[in-house]
Amino acid sequence: xxxxxxxxxxxxxxxxxxxxxxxxxxxxxxxxxxxxxxxxxxxxxxxxxxxxxxxxxxxxxxxxxxxxxxxxxx
Numbered sequence: 001x002x003x004x005x006x007x008x009x010x011x012x013x014x015x016x017x018x019x020x021x022x023x024x025x026x027x028x029x030x031x032x033x034x035x036x037x038x039x040x041x042x043x044x045x046x047x048x049x050x051x052x053x054x055x056x057x058x059x060x061x062x063x064x065x066x067x068x069x070x071x072x073x074x
Contacts, residue, residue: 051059
């Protein structure tokens with residue numbers, strides 16, 4: 001009984017390790033089998049009209065980085 005438990009635990013651990021390595025190497029966001037929420041054309045999960053403060057900060061930081069890349073001389 002203990003050997004079955006240990007064998008199944010080892011198999012699950014190897015699968016989880018393999019999935020995490022694939023995620024780390026490819027740097028892609030996790031998505032479902034249907035392509036995730038991006039395939040639906042939605043930018044966010046919630047239906048709130050005003051984005052939260054964290055999303056505003058991420059958007060502002062991305063815009064600053066993009067502007068810096070555009071204004072770069074070299």
